Amino acid sequence: MADGAAQPGAELLAFERFREASAQPLAYGYGHGQRGLRELRAREFGRLAGTVYLDHAGATLFPRASSGASLATSWKTFTNISSKLTQDTVEQVRYRVLAHFRTSPEDYSVIFTAGSTAALKLVAEAFPWAPRGPESSGSLFCYLTDSHTSVVGMRTVAAARNATSIPVRPEDMRSAEKRGAAASDPDCQLPHLFCYPAQSNFSGTRYPLSWVGEVTSGRRCPRARTGAVVRAAGRGLLREHLPAGPVAHQADFVSLSFYKIFGFPTGLGALLVHRRAAPLLRKTYFGGGTAAAYLAGEDFYIPRPFEDGTIPFLDVIALKHGFDALERLTGGMENVQQHTFTLAQYTYTALRSLRYPSGAPVVRIYSDSAFCSPEVQGPVINFNVLDANGCVVGYSQVEKMASLFNIQVRTGCFCNTGACQRHLGISDEMVKKHLQAGHVCGDDVDLVDGQPTGSVRISFGYMSTLEDAQAFLKFIIATRLRPQSSQPVPQAAPGEAGTAPAETEAQSTVPATVPTTVPTTGHITVSTVPATGHRPNPSPREDTPTACRAGNGWPPAVGAVHLHPPLEATRPLQAPPEKAAAAPGGGLGPHVITNLFLYPIKSCAAFEVTQWPVGHQGLLYDRSWMVVNHNGICLSQKQEPRLCLVQPRIDLQQRIMVIRAKGMEPIEVPLEENGEWAQICQSKVCADRVNTYDCGEKISSWLSRFLGHPCHLIKQSSDFQRNAKKSRGKGQPAGAQATLSLVNEAQYLLINTSSVLELQQQLHASDENGREELFPMRDLISRFRANIITSGASAFEEEKWEEISIGSLHFQVLGPCHRCQMICIDQQTGQRNQDVFQKLSESRERKVNFGVYLMHLSLDFSSPCFLSVGSQVLPVLKENVECHDLPASENIRMLSPKILFFPQLKLKFLFYNDLYFY
Structure with missing residues (x-):
């Protein structure tokens, strides 16, 4: 509530x-x-x-002292191997568990299990369920709806035994308690089971232990008698809510996990079984320790309600030190209860x-x-x-x-x-x-x-x-609730959000050709509108290769690719000036690519280019490598911010990647796997299994020295195909599947400089100290780690696109990129600042989205497969984007393609520059 x-x-x-x-x-x-x-x-x-x-x-x-004592005792036990000594120590721990819960071996047995879930599963499978039949309603399994999944899951076992499950709401239990009602039961002698948590793992509510007595006496839960289970794995404060005190409050079974109390050992729990309920358990399997006697040659077996097989005795012995440390540090569970409740009550x-x-x-x-x-x-x-x-x-x-x-x-x-x-x-x-x-x-x-x-x-x-x-x-x-500036947040007004990038030496070699087609759907009619004199931006060079082979092994003609050094050594990012002149007609200017980046090593620094080949998985060699720790787990800047200081560069002519970092000698890594690389069967990226190669001990040592802990560089195998989860777009044949490198979700990430500008203005408006250069555009853009940077569209207009075309390449827009904490890391220094994430959270209506994912709609390798700075971006809006108002002027000028849908007229218009089609 x-x-x-x-x-x-x-x-x-x-x-x-x-x-x-x-x-x-x-x-x-x-x-x-x-x-x-x-x-x-x-x-x-x-x-x-x-x-x-x-x-x-x-x-x-777990505390440091208990972990050290536990290791020492475990080692001593291991080196002084004696089954009798080990057995005696384990039995002492059983007594200590019962003493902790204020009971004794005369009332309860302790069965060690793999955890609370395993204890509940044991009860469900060993309970003597009476099946429903023509003359009997059978056993009932009642469970509180405020229960952990491991309790609710017991109903599947009950159903397999043809028993009936009844969910019981907490309010029903409380109302029955107030009424003092008792349920009649025509099958009162059948075994029934009721299970509820001593403490809700959702809200912390502690349910009355008095329910145990009322259930076992038949006064609570319709027709549920004989068995009552208390799941006590919700927290470390177990002593106060376990079956202590009067016999009426002693549950038949109690499940628990010890790491909830001590923090260790994980994978160890227990089932406390009351002496009156022990005969009910009917195990269908027996192993070492469970049989009091049996015959190998015939079906003769006398059960004993203990563990199957060898228990994890070193973990069990470690429990003693957990109890000792808890008592020594706190003085007892009553003190823990008061201490933690005081903190919770104050915070509440x-x-x-x-x-x-x-x-x-x-x-x-x-x-x-x-x-x-x-x-x-x-x-x-x-x-x-x-x-x-x-x-x-x-x-x-x-x-x-x-x-x-x-x-x-x-x-x-x-x-x-x-x-x-x-x-x-x-x-x-x-x-x-x-x-x-x-x-x-x-x-x-x-x-x-x-x-x-x-x-x-x-x-x-x-x-x-x-x-x-x-x-x-x-x-x-x-x-x-932090104070916000009273100054209104400036918005990116038309004409303020983008100019075409300044021409560089590399770009000057690209001829200014004009595309002769525009993306259309269905029949179009051309209507003349006065021209504005603006032309689309240059397309890629005409002398680039005319075919791109599949895979990352294709070596394109080096002369057709223009490379830039890493971000720190290159020209400033092409960020739009805050007072850029408005384009004629009130638009935002030509919609073009201003910057291209690839990230050869996942989570490492960007590598900026002006033109780059495209493969089946996106930009060639984008996220083809990643750094993993000594356990083979992928490292990201969230765990290791210094990864942003590792600067990879691709040299296509020499077929190498050169990696630099401050204070380190540059190191070279081959672009393709060779005989020196050891194959790793599998690694994992965003829950996907990928086949990889270890790039060798030399680069591993280099990275380990720089990052300060053991790590490896691995590369996705060129013959391994990782399929995208969302890939087929309009016009693609059924069964078509886009493939991914080591990216998280999609082949490309695009951001719009107008969106960055708006975020920058919001950050500066809320900065009480007025530090205008706190978040320069260059630094903000680099934080979002996009492949394609564009200008010419209004802020966040990219989230309304359904598709885009860049030259002969067509992309499906998969949706917005849901941002994580990595945008708080300054890519030049590795320092964190949470203001960017917080401001984006405030301004984006509770969703931290920025940029959009792109995926190839199709790849036609008979035509050039390059992305270039200066290329025009032609977007198509989603069909549900509506426009209800027309400008007053007859001359409608749109400087980027847009679709306007007028539901009242049932007409759809495609505007492209100064031409409109319908």
């Missing part, structure tokens, strides 16, 4: 004022005070320096108080409690950020912004679709609609038709500090 509002405000709530206003005593810092907690944090969690980690509900962090109160100048709330909190007590609320806050108009800001955008402030949060639906639907008001039909729109669990499609598909979650752990909470709150204030 969306939370209500507090008093308007935009300032950070003082912690002392919050404590004074609290109706109950608040505990913070385990008695050490803020200074003592800072020292503990620095000593045990020094790796968090500069980072605010707020995803403890996903996985908490501060968030509710944040208001826009209009009084509108900054966030919408999803909670079933008012954060008044740790008994009903865990240290989890789930919310969505709103803009000043009350519209939700997509969670993906919030996560990207948070990462720029070194804040780690969790976003999405958190594997809890039921809670997500209930709190966000998403109907079953909407979930299916979102799926049809391309949204699946785990992706970053955060808004569909303006409605959120998920939310943002922060959660605190025992090592979290007040500074963490306040850093998060300051981030929200800085990105949503």
